[in-house]
Amino acid sequence: MQKIPVLIALLFLAACTSPLEHVAERARSEMVGMTEGQLKACAGEPTATNLENGIALWSYFRETSRSAVAISGDIGYTPTNRGETNYDYFRYCEATFALQGGRVRSVEFRGRTATGREIMEPCGAIVERCIPAKP
Incomplete structure (x- = not known):
């Protein structure tokens, strides 16, 4: 019986x-095998490069932030700002591509929000021109 609530929670999070x-x-899977030229053409020049044991590591970095204001009806009254609360949404992603023999061997993403929750939205923004849209 406990499997059903877990399944429902997973479906909710996926949505x-x-x-x-x-x-x-x-x-993570579709870019493996891509050439250096293809990677540069769709993702641009890397933010940083490194060479470790014959493997080229190309890193790309993307951060996004935006602000929003919640009115008192949304969250309740706060004495310091008379019912309005400002939120800063900070997200970042570092995408690292390991290239060997001129081709992408693996793709690794590290991303976070200001709350520490892992989120891949800024990572997707780095590679969205590299991945063909699904019908």
């Missing part, structure tokens, strides 16, 4: 992901 998060998930 909350953005299209860019789906792109990031697909990139």
